[in-house]
Amino acid sequence: MLGCLSLCALISLFSLLTAAAYMLYSGLLSGITVLTGSPPIKKITFAYKFTEQPYRNRGQLFRESLKIGPKLACIGVYYDAHNKVPGSQCRYAVGSILSEGENKADEELLKSYETSGFNIFSFPEVTHVVTTSFPCRTLFSIRLIAMRVYPRLENYIKAAISQILSKGGSVEFARQTFKHDFDPPAAGNLRLVLNVTSTYD
Numbered sequence: 001m002l003g004c005l006s007l008c009a010l011i012s013l014f015s016l017l018t019a020a021a022y023m024l025y026s027g028l029l030s031g032i033t034v035l036t037g038s039p040p041i042k043k044i045t046f047a048y049k050f051t052e053q054p055y056r057n058r059g060q061l062f063r064e065s066l067k068i069g070p071k072l073a074c075i076g077v078y079y080d081a082h083n084k085v086p087g088s089q090c091r092y093a094v095g096s097i098l099s100e101g102e103n104k105a106d107e108e109l110l111k112s113y114e115t116s117g118f119n120i121f122s123f124p125e126v127t128h129v130v131t132t133s134f135p136c137r138t139l140f141s142i143r144l145i146a147m148r149v150y151p152r153l154e155n156y157i158k159a160a161i162s163q164i165l166s167k168g169g170s171v172e173f174a175r176q177t178f179k180h181d182f183d184p185p186a187a188g189n190l191r192l193v194l195n196v197t198s199t200y201d
Contacts, residue, residue, distance in 0.1 A: 022138065022140065023140060025137055025138065026135070026137055026138045026140040026141045026144060027134055027135040027136075027137065027141050027144050027145075027148075028144060030134060030135055032132055032134060032148060032149055032152050033132060033133075034130060034131070034132045034152055034153060034156040035130070035131055035132070036128055036129070036130050036131075036160065037128065037129070037131070038127070038128070038129075039125070039126055039127075039128075039129040039131075040129075040131060041097075041100055042100050042101035042102075042125050043100070043101060043102075043122060043123060043124055043125035044075075044097050044098075044099070044100050044122065044123050045097070045098045045099045045100075045105050045120065045121070045122040045123075046075055046095050046096060046097045046098055046120070046121060046122075046123075047065070047068075047069075047095045047096055047098055047110070047113035047114075047118040047119070047120055048075075048077070048093040048094060048095030048118060048119055048120075048121060049061050049064070049065075049093065049094060049095060049117065049118055049119070050091070050092070050093045050119070051091075051092060051093075051094075052088070052089060052090065052091045053087070053088060053090065054087035054088065054090060055078065055082050055087070055090050055092060056087075058076060058092060058094050061094035061095075062074055062076075062094055064116070065094060065095050065096045065113075065118070066096070068096070068109070068112050068113055068116055068118075069096045069098075069109055069112075069113070072096035072097055072098065072109075073096065073097045074094070074095070074096055074097075075094070075095060075096065075097055076092060076093070076094045077092060077093045077094075078090070078091075078092045079091040079092060080092075081150075081154075082146065095113075095118055096113070098110060098113070098120070101125075105120075130153060130156060130157055130160070132149060132152070132153060134148075134149050
């Protein structure tokens, strides 16, 4: 009987340590540094599909995009704060980056994406962006990003905008005419700051 209890305690301890190691590896205690500066990427052209449904369903679009261009980097553009907008009304575009900077997109790949119902769009190059990095190693990492990183980015952006405006500066959100299904959201729902400029010294 005592041996059985010891075995159960040992298994419980091992399970607890395994769960703790998994959460730590996923980024539970990873630092989050938010910076403003030059963008990590230049002007990009990407193939995307736009949809309005819960963010948890985005995997299908990522898989579809990767099936066409398995060696291309994927990208997701999320319009709405998932905790402020009902899941069925969350808007996002998912796809693959076809080219960056002055490089041209591969014509065959471009046609393959268009044939599969993807739209093509180019984001303009910007001078300053708000960036951060966080390890995305497991499915739990994605939950940690939503719980820890997004709020930190939001607070940083709000504080930066307040500081710029209080010193007489201006904040400019880069807007460009998109196709009808890829319009930027109203400023109140803007989750991605494309360009922040300040007019003070």
